[in-house]
Amino acid sequence: MSKTRVYELAQQMGIDNKELMARLAEAGVQVKNHMAVLEDSDIKAVSAPAQTPHKEVSQEEVRVKPTLIRRRAKAVEPEAQAAEAAPAAPAEPEKVEAAQPAPVEKPAPVEEAPKRPEPVRARIIEAAPAPKPVAKPEAPAPQAAPVKEEKPVVAEKPAPAAPVAAEKPAVEAPKAEAAPAAPASAPEAAKPVEQPAVEAAPAKAPEAAAAKVEPEPDKPTATRARILGRVEIPIPTQRPAERREYQRPAQGERPAPRPGMPRGVERPGTERPAPRPGAGRPGERPTGPRPDRPAPLAPVEPPPMMDDRGRKGRKPAPAGGTDFGKNAKKGGAAAGKGKKDSFKDMLDKRERVFEPGPRKGKKGKYVEKVQVGKKTEITVPKAIKRIIKISESITVGELAKRMGIKATDLIRALMKLGVMATINHPLDFDTATLLATDFGYEIENVALDVDEILEAEPDAPESLIKRPPVVTIMGHVDHGKTSLLDAIRQANVIAGEAGGITQHIGAYDVELKGQKITFLDTPGHEAFTAMRARGAKVTDIVILVVAADDGVMPQTREAVNHSKAAGVPIIVAINKIDKPEANPSKVKQELMEFGLVSEEWGGETIFVEVSAKKHLNLESLLEMVLLQADVLELKANPDKTARGTVVEAKLDKGRGPVATVLVQEGTLKAGDYFVAGIHFGRVRAMQNDRGEKVTAAGPAMPVEVIGFNGVPDAGDIFVAMTDEKQAKEIANHRQMKLRESELAKHSKLSLEQLYEKIQKGEVKDLNTIVKGDVQGSVEAVAESLRKLTTDAIRLNVLHASVGAITETDVNLASASNAIILGFNVRPEVKAAALAEKEGVDVRLYNIIYDAVDDIKKAMEGLLEPTFKEKYLGRAEIREVFSVPKAGMVAGSYVTDGKIIRNAQVRLLRDNVVVFEGKLGSLRRFKDDVKEVATGYECGMSLENYNDLKIGDIFECFEMEKVATKL
Numbered sequence: 001m002s003k004t005r006v007y008e009l010a011q012q013m014g015i016d017n018k019e020l021m022a023r024l025a026e027a028g029v030q031v032k033n034h035m036a037v038l039e040d041s042d043i044k045a046v047s048a049p050a051q052t053p054h055k056e057v058s059q060e061e062v063r064v065k066p067t068l069i070r071r072r073a074k075a076v077e078p079e080a081q082a083a084e085a086a087p088a089a090p091a092e093p094e095k096v097e098a099a100q101p102a103p104v105e106k107p108a109p110v111e112e113a114p115k116r117p118e119p120v121r122a123r124i125i126e127a128a129p130a131p132k133p134v135a136k137p138e139a140p141a142p143q144a145a146p147v148k149e150e151k152p153v154v155a156e157k158p159a160p161a162a163p164v165a166a167e168k169p170a171v172e173a174p175k176a177e178a179a180p181a182a183p184a185s186a187p188e189a190a191k192p193v194e195q196p197a198v199e200a201a202p203a204k205a206p207e208a209a210a211a212k213v214e215p216e217p218d219k220p221t222a223t224r225a226r227i228l229g230r231v232e233i234p235i236p237t238q239r240p241a242e243r244r245e246y247q248r249p250a251q252g253e254r255p256a257p258r259p260g261m262p263r264g265v266e267r268p269g270t271e272r273p274a275p276r277p278g279a280g281r282p283g284e285r286p287t288g289p290r291p292d293r294p295a296p297l298a299p300v301e302p303p304p305m306m307d308d309r310g311r312k313g314r315k316p317a318p319a320g321g322t323d324f325g326k327n328a329k330k331g332g333a334a335a336g337k338g339k340k341d342s343f344k345d346m347l348d349k350r351e352r353v354f355e356p357g358p359r360k361g362k363k364g365k366y367v368e369k370v371q372v373g374k375k376t377e378i379t380v381p382k383a384i385k386r387i388i389k390i391s392e393s394i395t396v397g398e399l400a401k402r403m404g405i406k407a408t409d410l411i412r413a414l415m416k417l418g419v420m421a422t423i424n425h426p427l428d429f430d431t432a433t434l435l436a437t438d439f440g441y442e443i444e445n446v447a448l449d450v451d452e453i454l455e456a457e458p459d460a461p462e463s464l465i466k467r468p469p470v471v472t473i474m475g476h477v478d479h480g481k482t483s484l485l486d487a488i489r490q491a492n493v494i495a496g497e498a499g500g501i502t503q504h505i506g507a508y509d510v511e512l513k514g515q516k517i518t519f520l521d522t523p524g525h526e527a528f529t530a531m532r533a534r535g536a537k538v539t540d541i542v543i544l545v546v547a548a549d550d551g552v553m554p555q556t557r558e559a560v561n562h563s564k565a566a567g568v569p570i571i572v573a574i575n576k577i578d579k580p581e582a583n584p585s586k587v588k589q590e591l592m593e594f595g596l597v598s599e600e601w602g603g604e605t606i607f608v609e610v611s612a613k614k615h616l617n618l619e620s621l622l623e624m625v626l627l628q629a630d631v632l633e634l635k636a637n638p639d640k641t642a643r644g645t646v647v648e649a650k651l652d653k654g655r656g657p658v659a660t661v662l663v664q665e666g667t668l669k670a671g672d673y674f675v676a677g678i679h680f681g682r683v684r685a686m687q688n689d690r691g692e693k694v695t696a697a698g699p700a701m702p703v704e705v706i707g708f709n710g711v712p713d714a715g716d717i718f719v720a721m722t723d724e725k726q727a728k729e730i731a732n733h734r735q736m737k738l739r740e741s742e743l744a745k746h747s748k749l750s751l752e753q754l755y756e757k758i759q760k761g762e763v764k765d766l767n768t769i770v771k772g773d774v775q776g777s778v779e780a781v782a783e784s785l786r787k788l789t790t791d792a793i794r795l796n797v798l799h800a801s802v803g804a805i806t807e808t809d810v811n812l813a814s815a816s817n818a819i820i821l822g823f824n825v826r827p828e829v830k831a832a833a834l835a836e837k838e839g840v841d842v843r844l845y846n847i848i849y850d851a852v853d854d855i856k857k858a859m860e861g862l863l864e865p866t867f868k869e870k871y872l873g874r875a876e877i878r879e880v881f882s883v884p885k886a887g888m889v890a891g892s893y894v895t896d897g898k899i900i901r902n903a904q905v906r907l908l909r910d911n912v913v914v915f916e917g918k919l920g921s922l923r924r925f926k927d928d929v930k931e932v933a934t935g936y937e938c939g940m941s942l943e944n945y946n947d948l949k950i951g952d953i954f955e956c957f958e959m960e961k962v963a964t965k966l
């Protein structure tokens, strides 16, 4: 080769000029620079077999230590190519560690291997120059192992092992299409299996080399490469290689590598797997790529991904796609123009795709849209809308809503005024006005003038007709009030409506000679007073019962005073005249001092001597009542909407709230709307005291009305209305008023309590809440308790109503440090639990006097350590059986706690105690058991009590001795 210059040869050899010059120097050829012309002999000198491997462009091997070779080479086998393709590897200066020096038999250089134990650094030579050697057919020819010469890897220092390695690749040349690193014959040189690392780090060499491979694909097939050793592959730090199946292409159908697109890039799945630890024994033949293992050095994701993304319109990347980093440009340039993206580009592209940050894309897809929001316009309502109409009061939340502001702002404004309020706090007209003004609003009070609406219109005299008198019986304890009422009623029933079943509805009417008399069935002045305190004027005539054998007693006196205060005429019934010791005269005499002078003694008071027991003079008593009624000229207009008074009320499990209404004027008809106290409703049904259904009730007729929305209080004025809306409004209005007053009362009370405690030291207030089964007893208890107030202790009844003790009651008690007194009622399960938690004392009684007695003792500090009931559990009756000998047995389900055989038990029906005593039996299936826990069924019977009904509740408890609290 004449006129071959150094740089040309270097190019042909795929090495750089310096290196060639160094080799030339080694070979004794002196050149000045890369432009120097070389003689053929010179060229031969540097192309000597021993050195050929070094001249290989696409492979380098370095013996790092005796047992380790670092090598970078282009694979001969497809796998190898693929591996190379894993071009993600950083540029060329890849360092690969070969496991062993790979002892090789044949080629001489192999033998040298052991002689060169010193580690050598390998370097991949750029692929660009590699093609040239291929073009030189003679280069490989001269040597026994021409293939070796084509080794793509060139060690800085000739590595003897390299040639050895080169031998094998030859065999695999046919498949070596992929061995882009090895031009033409090169494929053989690079033993793919051995150099995973190399493949991982292939430079651009592959592409260029691959292109050259095509011309002589079959050349290398003659021999088979041998394994020199294993290459230790550094653990990739970039990104894990993808695990893909490698499919070895069939011989002959090897596709020509496209220029600019390295094999590996196209087929990333062929990355060579990492050698297993310990697998790198010298001479061990590689088993080929292990597709099941991830290639450790496959830092770049396969391009197909990009293709898959279908991103179009991107500028085609230059060839030399495996280049990265500093070699990227170079490689790209060297490889010429490719149609595909370079890896770097692709990587960039990929990054772009996944980049979370805003990025300006072609379509603006990733451009952050900064939209400037439209400024909210603050609208000012028209003057007419700035007037808020309220009805007496309004809650904080509602006022805020109407003004279009936040409730918190309003609460803040209230705090400035010194009012701590919640969103549901009611504001009166004045406060609301004050607040609204601050926010530019006006408040208009459109409150209902309830009194005006409910005011009874005066009736025209001609519309008034005679009505029956309403009578209340009063008297001292045990003087026979109840007996007299019963006797009158009994006599009346027998005389008139035999067969009628008398009902306790709190009032009833009797008839005498065609004239009716209505009796209120709540004897005692407490009830009378309580009703009167509510503004109810119900009673026309009072029958004062005085036992002829006992005379005037304290309560007799009270009754007289109450009656007089109410302006109600009194008819005195001297009872028990059947008794031998009866002394009616004494009674008359005693009553004189109260201004009750009998007619026979020149007075105006009617006295009738009766015997409730013997039914003596009952008729004459009634006659006197009618006579008195005549004197009173009791009249009413029946032809108008009804007005009346609630006499008694209760919550009936089946029918809901039920109240006995005494109609005082007008006529109440079924279907009428009405308002009663804080409740309203519509008359769904009515029945009289004999349980008969009635459709209309005229003046002085007591009827039980169903259709209330809540349980009214005794003494509530009942007004029938034609307008439902109005009835509802009035009731709601009253409710709000009541709440306000209760709130005020409670806070005032506790403040006073605190003040008094500070001022008076020992003085205490005792707050109570009274719950009972019927209104009458509740009123009576409340009244009795109030009377217990002494100089030392003031007794307050905070709340008294009909029904079970609820959580609300307990809460109120807890807040006011009150005790709860229950009469024939029980706490609901949740209420009992809450009471326990809050430490609220709940005392349950069946007898009013027991309660009063307890309170009295407590107030006097005489309350002895007592037994307190300990709640154990509840069971609900699901089925009732009649068992011979045993009586009624209840199939029950324990809903709470446990039922204990020997504990005490009470039977509750609608939360009212109907029996208290002991269990007769407690069984599970056929066995007697000591206790049954929650969730189990059992059979229960009561000792001496058989009135068991489905739905009744057994409440199990035991008595515990506790220290007195009060």
Ligand SMILES: Nc1nc2c(ncn2[C@@H]2O[C@H](COP(=O)(O)OP(=O)(O)OP(=O)(O)O)[C@@H](O)[C@H]2O)c(=O)[nH]1
Pocket (backbone or CB within 6 Å): 475, 476, 477, 478, 479, 480, 481, 482, 483, 484, 523, 575, 576, 577, 578, 579, 610, 611, 612, 613, 614
């Ligand atoms: N001998 C006799 N005994 C009577 C008569 N009326 C009532 N008694 C008895 O007197 C006792 C009390 O009678 P009640 O009707 O319960 O008296 P009360 O006034 O209703 O009693 P309290 O409800 O406790 O206020 C009972 O034992 C009655 O049997 C009567 O006319 N003659």
